[in-house]
Amino acid sequence: MNVVILGATSGTGRALARLLAARGDRIVLLGRNADELRRSASDLEGHGAAAPVGVVPCNLNDRAAHGPAIAAAADVLGSIDVVIVTAALFAVQDDLERDPALLARLLETDFVDTILFCEAARKRLLIQGGGTLCVFSSVAGDRGRKPVILYGAAKAGLSYYLEGLDHKFRRQGLTVVCIKPGFIRTSATAGLKPPPFAADPADVARAALRGIDRGTPVVYAPPIWRWVMLVIRSLPRFAMRRIGF
Numbered sequence: 001m002n003v004v005i006l007g008a009t010s011g012t013g014r015a016l017a018r019l020l021a022a023r024g025d026r027i028v029l030l031g032r033n034a035d036e037l038r039r040s041a042s043d044l045e046g047h048g049a050a051a052p053v054g055v056v057p058c059n060l061n062d063r064a065a066h067g068p069a070i071a072a073a074a075d076v077l078g079s080i081d082v083v084i085v086t087a088a089l090f091a092v093q094d095d096l097e098r099d100p101a102l103l104a105r106l107l108e109t110d111f112v113d114t115i116l117f118c119e120a121a122r123k124r125l126l127i128q129g130g131g132t133l134c135v136f137s138s139v140a141g142d143r144g145r146k147p148v149i150l151y152g153a154a155k156a157g158l159s160y161y162l163e164g165l166d167h168k169f170r171r172q173g174l175t176v177v178c179i180k181p182g183f184i185r186t187s188a189t190a191g192l193k194p195p196p197f198a199a200d201p202a203d204v205a206r207a208a209l210r211g212i213d214r215g216t217p218v219v220y221a222p223p224i225w226r227w228v229m230l231v232i233r234s235l236p237r238f239a240m241r242r243i244g245f
Helices: 009-023 034-046 063-077 092-096 100-127 146-172 201-214 224-234 237-243
Strands: 004-008 026-031 054-057 082-087 131-136 174-181 216-223
Touching: 004 009, 004 063, 009 026, 009 034, 009 054, 034 054, 034 146, 054 063, 054 237, 063 100, 082 100, 082 201, 092 100, 092 146, 100 146, 100 174, 131 146, 131 201, 146 174, 174 201, 174 224, 174 237, 201 216, 216 224
Parallel strands: 004 026, 004 082, 026 054, 082 131, 131 174, 174 216
Antiparallel strands: none
């Protein structure tokens, strides 16, 4: 496959890119830091990439750059089969409540800017006849919960957007895959106490790749989160007010 990835310079994005490279997919990396992109490309080529890994600068927060970056990636690859978005901003609830500027940056990055990038990708894929758009959301968006009110709000909006895309454009050839991880042990979560069912980036990446290959609309990673969130969504509000989950 010809794959474009935004956010593959660390964490789960890098783990997923390594899986793609190891099986021979052609890859173009998008990201805001040119040096990190080059290092990531070298890393992938060292992990068995069958072809040179392309790099195209693209800052998710620079909305004017989205379309040109995707077009540049298409020029490198010839055509695009899959666009993957793992780039996101994470912060804990207490920090977001204390810092309005951080909150605004997170909401803009994880909701507005991510959706605008997805819109640019969607249009490109549909123009060429279809393809797969895979975006990382979160189980935090499945239900309003005390520890993730603000982060969860952004992810809830993103998940609803991706579901709507699937409803509207599947018949036109657009396959939308929404990845919903739980807590992932990465540099972004370093120092936080891992909750139950915490996962490593490689485990989430494997689940995401299966979802991409199968065209699964929603992928919980690890899979147990599907059943955990089914229970959480069924709880009445008075119960949710009493628990800290």
